[in-house]
Amino acid sequence: MAVVSASPKSRPHASLQERSVSILGSTGSIGCNTVDLLARNRDAFSVEALTGNRNVKLLAEQAVRLGAKVAVVADESLYGELKDLLSGTAIAAAAGDEAVVEAAGRPSDIVVAAIVGTAGLKPTLEAARRGALVALANKETLVSAGAIMIDAVKSGGATLIPVDSEHSAIFQVFDFERAEAVAKITLTASGGPFREKSLDEMRAMTPEQAVAHPNWDMGAKISIDSATMMNKGLEMIEAYHLFPVATDGIEVLVHPQSVIHSMVSYVDGSVLAQLGTPDMRTPIAYALAWPTRMAAPSETLSLADIGTLTFEAPDTVRFPALRLARESLEAGGCAPTVLNAANEIAVAAFLKRQIGFLDIAEVAESVLDAMETVALNDLETVFAMDAEARKRASALLA
Numbered sequence: 001m002a003v004v005s006a007s008p009k010s011r012p013h014a015s016l017q018e019r020s021v022s023i024l025g026s027t028g029s030i031g032c033n034t035v036d037l038l039a040r041n042r043d044a045f046s047v048e049a050l051t052g053n054r055n056v057k058l059l060a061e062q063a064v065r066l067g068a069k070v071a072v073v074a075d076e077s078l079y080g081e082l083k084d085l086l087s088g089t090a091i092a093a094a095a096g097d098e099a100v101v102e103a104a105g106r107p108s109d110i111v112v113a114a115i116v117g118t119a120g121l122k123p124t125l126e127a128a129r130r131g132a133l134v135a136l137a138n139k140e141t142l143v144s145a146g147a148i149m150i151d152a153v154k155s156g157g158a159t160l161i162p163v164d165s166e167h168s169a170i171f172q173v174f175d176f177e178r179a180e181a182v183a184k185i186t187l188t189a190s191g192g193p194f195r196e197k198s199l200d201e202m203r204a205m206t207p208e209q210a211v212a213h214p215n216w217d218m219g220a221k222i223s224i225d226s227a228t229m230m231n232k233g234l235e236m237i238e239a240y241h242l243f244p245v246a247t248d249g250i251e252v253l254v255h256p257q258s259v260i261h262s263m264v265s266y267v268d269g270s271v272l273a274q275l276g277t278p279d280m281r282t283p284i285a286y287a288l289a290w291p292t293r294m295a296a297p298s299e300t301l302s303l304a305d306i307g308t309l310t311f312e313a314p315d316t317v318r319f320p321a322l323r324l325a326r327e328s329l330e331a332g333g334c335a336p337t338v339l340n341a342a343n344e345i346a347v348a349a350f351l352k353r354q355i356g357f358l359d360i361a362e363v364a365e366s367v368l369d370a371m372e373t374v375a376l377n378d379l380e381t382v383f384a385m386d387a388e389a390r391k392r393a394s395a396l397l398a
Contacts, residue, residue, distance in 0.1 A: 018381040025114035048108035060085035128152040135287035146241035168283035169261035169274035209385035233325025341389035342367035
């Protein structure tokens with residue numbers, strides 16, 4: 001049974017008018033949406049630090065736009081370019097993985113953890129250990145090292161607010177004070193661009209087709225994960241760590257319109273759901289303003305215009321990633337770490353046209369079956385298992 005990682009009784013933070021924010025991964029999809037919200041609310045937020053991977057031009061533009069104190073690029077070879085772009089400003093420049101971790105440790109009230117992949121693990125843990133409000137959009141942190149992350153949140157007195165639209169929806173309607181009254185939680189899924197495609201049709205799908213999500217505007221990696229439904233599988237693992245539910249109390253329901261973002265069912269038969277238009281600025285705004293709310297530029301939901309909401313059970317034959325994620329969650333230990341790492345390698349290979357679309361799940365399953373499940377004891381074990389899974393996945397591709 002997982003422990004609750006955040007609740008209305010978590011430690012208090014400064015009022016909305018006094019909050020300072022750091023964004024880890026500001027140049028990605030979630031990061032850019034966060035920058036947009038902060039730019040619209042300059043009086044309510046100050047910006048401590050921004051970090052990016054390689055897009056130094058955008059990083060520098062964001063830092064100047066928001067008046068950040070420091071900008072950090074993960075690729076050390078780009079330090080000179082970043083420093084030149086910030087010349088004449090009061091914004092400090094830094095580079096390298098350690099500098100990203102240091103940015104997470106700077107004294108901001110909120111840290112938006114939006115770095116894609118396991119690269120976000122160390123800086124997110126750093127933010128949790130110092131007691132920040134962590135707006136979590138880096139799912140790999142909980143998938144690969146869930147128990148370690150939750151321990152860091154508890155020991156550091158941090159607050160963990162999920163930014164994924166599904167987990168944000170559950171967080172908003174979950175009764176943490178009476179968790180025993182929860183019967184189950186339901187993660188909704190759009191089904192991705194291939195929801196109605198056969199296996200034969202999916203076999204021929206290209207990266208361009210796979211990233212063309214029908215509802216959401218996301219980065220390439222998460223878009224591919226949505227197409228395979230691995231994204232929803234990883235979200236099941238996240239949900240286990242975020243909310244006090246058993247593994248059999250988490251289900252997935254396909255909802256193509258992406259209006260109901262997730263639901264919580266209670267023992268008395270009540271089902272509470274959070275609805276909204278598919279715009280990531282809504283859950284980001286909720287995390288930034290929690291426990292209050294702030295205005296966001298998302299389109300107002302009109303159920304009359306939508307007319308019909310539909311639902312269907314997921315097909316684990318056409319989308320085996322869901323089955324793999326549940327199996328790894330039930331296996332425990334480092335099984336989710338292995339699944340996540342192998343999937344990252346396979347997705348990258350698909351984007352480079354080295355493998356077919358259906359090969360993504362096959363590579364992940366092969367690596368998962370080949371590796372022994374070990375206990376998740378410490379961060380060193382996580383990185384070792386992650387590296388071994390990547391090595392085996394790469395060997396399969398070769």
